[in-house]
Amino acid sequence: MTPRALLFDFDGLVCDTERAAHRSWTDIFAAHGHAFPAALWATMVGRVDGERRAAAHLAALVPGLDRAEVLARRRRRKQELCDREPLRPGVRELLAAAAAAGLPAAVVSSAARTWVGPHLERLGIRDDFAFLATGDLTDRHKPLPDLYEIALRDLRCPPGEAVAFEDSVVGVAAAVAAGIRCVAVPNGVGDPAELGAAAVVLTALTEYDLTAAPPAGGAVGELVGADHIVLSAKGAAA
Known part of the structure; x- marks a missing residue:
């Protein structure tokens, strides 16, 4: 059964801004003589x-740190890196397939519309989305299900007839809490093994077949192409 709607996270899923965000913090911490802890990043994604969280951690390491200056410098670095990021593999093709099938698509992101919208325009896919459920619409962000519920209401789609695409533990939790089957696509920064709450984990959106049976809600933790996931994770770490 083909789903009635496709719901996409943005950061790290549509465009790998998560890698850029990680790099920007790595650079900032290094400038102050410290490594950016992987454990800290895991709490941020x-x-x-x-x-x-990151600014508070660095301030604890660097007495007298000017947090405002650090945050401004980090935001400039993140923007510089994010503006170079292309679409992740398979995004454009999946959106085209959805449009051909008459299926609406929405972005569901805790980020503000002022962040998501310009990037969608830059990437040439803004018009592919019928709705943007962004963080400025509610103060109840992922891992809570509210943003997904907002998107479902706008698209008039029952949760059991939609498929969500996520790249983070927090995002998967939000989709599952909303009753939506979730396809996880690791972005290479986090640990794919942590995405087991998704119905299925793919190495790329190119592996998702819109015409095939959607992932069963009960197939929690199933890994598709698990060997490739392990290889991808090792490659990213190197």
Whole structure:
């Protein structure tokens, strides 16, 4: 059964801004003589308070740190890196297939519309989305299900007839909490093994077949192409 709607996370899924965000913090920490901890990054991915967490951690390491200056410098670096990022593999093709099948697509992101919208325009896919459920619409962000519920209401689609695409633990949790089958596509920064709550984990959106049976909601933790996922993760770490 073909789903009635496709719901896409943005950061790290449509465009690999997560890798750029990680690099920007790595550069900032290095400039102050410290490594950017992997454990800290794991608590930040997909959360709107991630920047605050990183700044607080660095301030604890660097007495007298000017947080405002650091945050401004980091935001400039992140923007510079993100503006170079292309679409992730398979995004354009999946959106085209959805349009050909008459299926609406929406972005569901905790980020603000002022962040998501310009990037969609830059990437040439803004018109492929019928709705943007962004973080400025509610103060209840992922891992809570509210943004997904907003998107479903706008698209008039029951949760059981939609498919969500996510790249983070927080995003997968939000989709599952909303009752939506979730396809996880790791972005190479996090650990794919942590995405087991998704119905299925793919190495890229190019592996998703819109005409095939959607992932079963009960198939929690199934890995598709698990060997490739392990190889991809090792390659990213290197």
